[in-house]
Amino acid sequence: MAKAFRASAGIMLAPAVTLIGVFVLLPMLLTVWLSLQDWSTQTPFSGASFVGLGNFREIFGPTSVGRDFKTALLNTAIYTALSVALILPLSVVFGLLVHQREVAGGTLLRTVLFSTYMVPMIAVALVWSKLYSPSEGPLNQLLGLAGIGPQPWLSSPRSALISIVLLNVWQQVGYFTVLAIAGLTQIPGSLYEAATLDGANGREQFRFITLPLLRRTLLFSAVIAIINAVQVFEPVALITQGGPVGSTNVLTYHIRRVGIERAQGGLGSAMAVMLMLSLIVCVSALFAFVNRKDGE
Template identity: 75%
Template sequence: MHGAQKRSTWIMVSPAVALIGVFIFVPMVLTIWLSFHQWSTQTGFGTAEFVGLRNYRDIFGPISVGRDFKRAFSNTAIYTALSVVLILPLSVALGLLVYQSRVAGGNLLRTVLFSTYMVPMIAVALVWSKLYSPTEGPINQILSWVGIGPQPWLSSPDTALVSIVILNVWQQVGYFTVLAIAGLTQIPTTLYEAARIDGANPIQEFFGVTLPLLRRTLLFSAVIAVINAVQVFEPVALITQGGPANATNVLTYHIRRVGIERAQGGLGSAMAVMLMLSLIVVIILIFALARQREERT
């Protein structure tokens, strides 16, 4: 009986395992293999020439390929850090606002917040490109009402990347707010009642009860936010094309530019492998830091 159940289990999961293997593991292994070869994307895999670690030396070297890669890597790191730092506190603040029963229209606010996440990023990018317009954009017009001059937003290297971050935060924060609300619902109300009996004010309740018990939710949110941020592509491709002066040239867009537009498949694969390894390292560090904090408490 046990053997029959085991066979039936494998039969049921085998289609999913096969799809994961075909669409995830096979491309991953192929990308790693190509990263050690010189290969043009305009030819077949049979033309790939083994070059060892040359692609990796090039992307970290002093030549233009290395400089562009390191700039794209830096832009991606800054974009990811800013997105996570903004999204997590905002999601908790909005989650608390929606979760409070005394706030009228909580369900409507929750729906509005989550609806931003349901809008395709392509549509979001196109709309925000109009909002950021230096002349007729609504954002600069609103700023002029309070005496602030027009801002360059996407046309300046100093503000372009931050502008893309704001766009991403607006689109993503609704999803993470729902996660925060889910975490808040798991906190027993008796803990708040006990804190009030001990004389805790709302700020003490937040730092003494809410925030510690939201730790696992915030850990999950941080991991998802990092993964989403490093995959940014549509806003850069549709609005800035990596400019101005490579200020928004993130790794995903740069890999596409090198691997497809320039047909340097080996170099593009090496960059993709480094992106994957960097993401794995960051996620491991997040879990390690979370584990250390739990052990201290």
């Protein structure tokens, strides 16, 4: 009986497992294999020659290849950290605002917030590149009305990456707000009623009821926000081209430049493997942190 069950389970799972194997696992293994080869993307795989860890030594080495990769890795880490640090709290704040029944126009606010997520990135990039224009941009004109001098936004290596982060937050926060609202609706209203009867004020209710019970939703949001941020490509390709001085050169854009534009497939694959490992480490650390909190 158990044997028949295992066989039927195997048959049921086979299509999905095969698809995942062919379209997910195989490309990942191929990328790892290519990262150990000297290979031009314009030649067949048979033209690859084994170089061991040579590509990894080069991307962490002192030459321009290593310097550019390390800068791109750092830029990606900063972009991801800032994006998550801004998106999650904002999504909870907006979620709480929209979730309050007594707030007039809540549905409209929800629609407006989510609509930014539906706008294609090409349109977002075009509009924001004009908003950030140092001389004629509306943002600097608004700042001027408040007596603040013009900011360089995308034209300075100190502010360009942050400007791209703000654009990302603007676009993504609506989606994460919807996730936060979904989490908030799962919290039983009776808990708040009991807390009110016990004399807890709004801040205490948020700290001891809302936040702990929203933890799983926030974990999911954080994982998705990290993955989205690590994969940032379009605003960099469309607006800054990685500049100025490589300050917005993120890993996906850099891998495209090395692997496709320069056809250095081995080096590009080594960079992709490092990106994948970084992502695995970050997400695993996040799960471990939340699990430890749950254990406490």
